[in-house]
Amino acid sequence: MSSEIYRDMILDYYRHPRNYGSIEDAEIKVQESNPLCGDDIELYIKFDEEKNVKDIKFKGRGCAISVASASLMTELLKGKKLDDLLSFSKKDLLEALGIETLGLNPVRIKCALLPYKALKIGVYSHIGKKLSEEEKHILDYESESQQD
Amino acid sequence: MCPDLLDPEIIKQDFPIFKRRVYGKRLIYLDNAATTQKPRQVIEAMREFYQDYNANIHRGVYRLSVEATEAFENARKKVAKFINAKESEIIFTKNATEALNLVAYSWGLNNLREGDHILLTEMEHHSNIVPWQLISKYTKAKIDYISIDKEGLLVDDEVDRLMEKRPKIVSITHVSNVLGTINNVKKIVEHAHKIGAITVVDAAQSVPHMQVDVQEIGCDFLAFSGHKALGPLGVGVLYGKRDLLEDMNPFLGGGDMISRVWLENSEWNELPWKFEAGTSSIADVIGLGAAVDYLNSIGISRIRKHEIKLTKYALETLSEISDLKIYGTNNLEQRGAVISFNLANIHPHDLATILDEEGIALRAGHHCAMPLMNKLGVAATARASFYLYNAESDVDALVEGLNKARRIFKL
Numbered sequence: 001m002s003s004e005i006y007r008d009m010i011l012d013y014y015r016h017p018r019n020y021g022s023i024e025d026a027e028i029k030v031q032e033s034n035p036l037c038g039d040d041i042e043l044y045i046k047f048d049e050e051k052n053v054k055d056i057k058f059k060g061r062g063c064a065i066s067v068a069s070a071s072l073m074t075e076l077l078k079g080k081k082l083d084d085l086l087s088f089s090k091k092d093l094l095e096a097l098g099i100e101t102l103g104l105n106p107v108r109i110k111c112a113l114l115p116y117k118a119l120k121i122g123v124y125s126h127i128g129k130k131l132s133e134e135e136k137h138i139l140d141y142e143s144e145s146q147q148d
Numbered sequence: 149m150c151p152d153l154l155d156p157e158i159i160k161q162d163f164p165i166f167k168r169r170v171y172g173k174r175l176i177y178l179d180n181a182a183t184t185q186k187p188r189q190v191i192e193a194m195r196e197f198y199q200d201y202n203a204n205i206h207r208g209v210y211r212l213s214v215e216a217t218e219a220f221e222n223a224r225k226k227v228a229k230f231i232n233a234k235e236s237e238i239i240f241t242k243n244a245t246e247a248l249n250l251v252a253y254s255w256g257l258n259n260l261r262e263g264d265h266i267l268l269t270e271m272e273h274h275s276n277i278v279p280w281q282l283i284s285k286y287t288k289a290k291i292d293y294i295s296i297d298k299e300g301l302l303v304d305d306e307v308d309r310l311m312e313k314r315p316k317i318v319s320i321t322h323v324s325n326v327l328g329t330i331n332n333v334k335k336i337v338e339h340a341h342k343i344g345a346i347t348v349v350d351a352a353q354s355v356p357h358m359q360v361d362v363q364e365i366g367c368d369f370l371a372f373s374g375h376k377a378l379g380p381l382g383v384g385v386l387y388g389k390r391d392l393l394e395d396m397n398p399f400l401g402g403g404d405m406i407s408r409v410w411l412e413n414s415e416w417n418e419l420p421w422k423f424e425a426g427t428s429s430i431a432d433v434i435g436l437g438a439a440v441d442y443l444n445s446i447g448i449s450r451i452r453k454h455e456i457k458l459t460k461y462a463l464e465t466l467s468e469i470s471d472l473k474i475y476g477t478n479n480l481e482q483r484g485a486v487i488s489f490n491l492a493n494i495h496p497h498d499l500a501t502i503l504d505e506e507g508i509a510l511r512a513g514h515h516c517a518m519p520l521m522n523k524l525g526v527a528a529t530a531r532a533s534f535y536l537y538n539a540e541s542d543v544d545a546l547v548e549g550l551n552k553a554r555r556i557f558k559l
């Protein structure tokens with residue numbers, strides 16, 4: 001049942017978002033939105049000398065799923081290496097959220113993946129790789145679910 | 149049973165979709181402002197066309213084509229009569245959006261220039277904003293928007309003020325797809341005509357639900373979609389006054405819309421075919437004709453009465469839920485069967501997900517009216533919109549679902 005997504009953990013991450021705010025001198029600043037529901041997120045990442053995530057914050061408005069997802073994602077990535085950010089997958093995030101198996105419909109999975117999309121676009125642009133429209137599209141849920 | 153009131157449970161029997169179950173529950177369809185369900189009669193009319201006389205229309209000499217043409221033009225007659233227009237003034241398009249674009253391009257592009265004004269309102273659907281923005285880019289004409297007040301009604305003084313700019317064209321929605329507001333289009337059309345403006349009414353949310361008479365309103369153009377009026381997807385209608393349509397250039401060029409073609413130029417076909425380029429969605433037009441028959445058999449004023457009663461009930465019961473904010477007016481005379489709301493700070497998408505599980509189809513989002521969302525100061529709303537097959541029990545289910553959402557979100 002899809003309302004099972006609204007478990008205490010998700011609601012807690014939604015109500016008390018971790019790492020909420022912005023970072024003035026962040027190396028990565030991205031803004032992504034989901035025009036469908038008007039959700040939008042700003043993601044900030046600052047690295048230390050060894051290219052580890054020193055600080056990561058997000059800001060924005062959205063549904064419980066997208067906010068909880070952003071909140072949890074920032075927690076997971078704090079202290080991680082740049083390479084880890086590159087290899088961080090949709091599956092990692094959805095599993096951490098515990099919604100892999102809930103049979104949530106694709107529209108709502110997209111909400112959960114909005115922060116992920118922002119992360120990837122930000123990290124790729126940071127290493128000097130500009131994503132083509134097609135590559136951006138693959139960051140969305142639908143295309144991936146067809147591949148799986 | 150009082151003959152004046154309709155019984156939604158009996159009506160439902162005409163709609164095969166209500167036989168299905170959603171997650172094992174009955175379907176509670178509250179998204180009629182987006183599209184409506186189709187009665188058996190409409191589905192049957194389309195099946196009959198494909199099965200018994202499928203052929204391309206006009207110019208066909210053989211029996212099937214003659215039958216198809218007759219059915220197609222007969223549907224035009226029905227639609228014309230339904231809104232009290234002449235047949236030659238009814239143009240079939242793909243949807244209301246295409247009808248509005250047709251006016252914007254065919255009339256706007258040729259008649260607007262720098263310094264001219266286009267008058268819209270803050271409550272328009274994107275389909276009555278974006279085409280004008282495109283035309284404004286090409287012509288440098290400026291767009292003004294009539295603002296709305298807290299109740300979601302157009303501000304009269306603003307109408308007066310902006311009419312003083314002498315807009316060349318005034319295009320307004322009859323009923324808002326978010327607030328439900330019914331605008332006094334007759335009055336605005338009169339005002340606009342006094343200053344020599346052309347008038348367009350977006351009737352996508354009115355024609356399916358209330359008596360709309362183009363002579364009574366007096367507008368120059370009026371647009372709506374068949375799929376919001378029990379008809380099939382893929383057909384819309386533009387009504388236009390004959391003398392204006394005659395002066396306008398075609399919107400799309402191609403087959404059917406010409407009378408003669410030479411290598412250098414072409415001569416346009418007569419109205420309304422001048423504006424119907426290419427093969428029309430014939431089965432859909434025939435289906436729309438059947439939808440009009442169906443609506444007539446029930447009676448549009450009975451539908452309106454039913455919706456007023458249901459809206460009243462919904463406004464009353466919903467307002468008992470604490471932290472629930474309803475947008476738009478409480479005056480039932482000025483409100484269609486559309487109720488947009490937000491529950492505390494629960495995102496409408498979360499609400500819709502929770503309600504979905506109860507078999508309730510509810511829309512959440514910006515409803516193609518982002519400027520209006522900005523005005524309301526929200527990113528999105530939840531929206532319930534009713535039609536003739538909705539009953540008070542559907543409203544009860546909605547209320548129950550919303551209370552479940554309150555529990556889940558621990559409100």
Ligand SMILES: Cc1ncc(COP(=O)(O)O)c(C=O)c1O
Nearest residue numbers: 243244245273275325350352373
């Ligand atoms: C007021 C209004 N105008 C225009 C439209 C556009 O209708 P369509 O998408 O069928 O062209 C809609 C549909 O949502 C509407 O509600």
